[in-house]
Amino acid sequence: MQFVDLTVEPGPAYQSELSRTLASSEAIVREELLTWRMSRGMVLNQLSFVHGDPDVYVDALAEGSEIVQHEIRLVDDDRFYVYLQEANAHERPSWWTAFLEHDLIHVPPVVVEDLEAKWDDGTRAQYLIRPREGEDGAGEIAGAACLIVDRETQTATPGIWLRKRFWGRGYSGERAAALIELAFDRLDLDLVAIPVEDGNEKSRSAVEGYVERFGGGYDGVIRNATVRPDGRIVDRHRYTITREQYGRGEDSSSRPG
Structure with a gap:
């Protein structure tokens, strides 16, 4: 078995409203996608680790019309985990098809600090x-x-x-x-x-x-x-x-x- 360190940067056309808002904010330094899966109705479930201002992230979540539900767990003042469900993923089918139609396993980064x-x-x-x-x-x-x-x-x-x-x-x-x-x-x-x-x-x-x-x-x-x-x-x-x-x-x- 071989492993590939893959970095994907979707263009604006493939980004959700939330992703575009966060990408334009200097208060969000880095976001690591730890794991994700698609459920029925093409609802995206994802868990991320974020380094940045949690207030800015929460405000962006509140404005995101595609967000079904979410939860934030703080690590400290500017690091936190985010679980969210995002609807309307079917509007970007070619983006998700690239992942779903291949035998890819997402291996999350190792998080050293564990609550x-x-x-x-x-x-x-x-x-x-x-x-x-x-x-x-x-x-x-x-x-x-x-x-x-x-x-x-x-x-x-x-x-x-x-x-x-x-x-x-x-x-x-x-x-x-x-x-x-x-x-x-x-x-x-x-x-x-x-x-x-x-x-x-x-x-x-x-x-x-x-x-x-x-x-x-x-x-x-x-x-x-x-x-x-x-x-x-x-x-x-x-x-x-x-x-x-x-x-x-x-x-x-x-x-x-």
């Missing part, structure tokens, strides 16, 4: 955020939350990503309270650190609210803290809560123990 392995070794926990029953959008995926654990420094870093239509509902603070409790009461860590990108004043305001509530404070700004998908080098503000501060915070009287 399940990180869960098992206790270095990362990932959760979906869904509105409660009775709330607008109940049952939908509103976003995702994670807790990254560094055992060497005894530090937990919570993260969150929300679709824009679910902003302003208090999910950030509710998620923060649950993850901070997890970090101190269940994982027995010493510190929770929350980074906020410079210029994101809404996030800073939200973070300052729950950090103060749990007795924490502002450490300062870290220059050139990270590189965004579009190549920008950005600064980050750092907020922290220590175990001792958590025990003395405003919410301590309502916690068990």
Whole structure:
């Protein structure tokens, strides 16, 4: 058996509305198609690994008339998995025929970082955020939350990503309270650190609210803290809560123990 490393770049005539939108966006750095299959009615089912801005991808999905359903799972702030079903694939028959009428097996690239392995070794926990029953959008995926654990420094870093239509509902603070409790009461860590990108004043305001509530404070700004998908080098503000501060915070009287 022989293997061929094949790269295919379809022209605009063979691209879906979603593909054309994403191709024109600088916020999506790279998308790897991990696996795909065609189901009845020429509906395309595919799983991809994306490096870029999840908000831009979700907006493109919302505008894609051919999208039947989709789900996003975050790896971190700018890497995520996308499962989607795309209808109207029959409108590009020659494109799919090139694959379906030959004995080709798609071998996906090896993804080194595996969320399940990180869960098992206790270095990362990932959760979906869904509105409660009775709330607008109940049952939908509103976003995702994670807790990254560094055992060497005894530090937990919570993260969150929300679709824009679910902003302003208090999910950030509710998620923060649950993850901070997890970090101190269940994982027995010493510190929770929350980074906020410079210029994101809404996030800073939200973070300052729950950090103060749990007795924490502002450490300062870290220059050139990270590189965004579009190549920008950005600064980050750092907020922290220590175990001792958590025990003395405003919410301590309502916690068990």
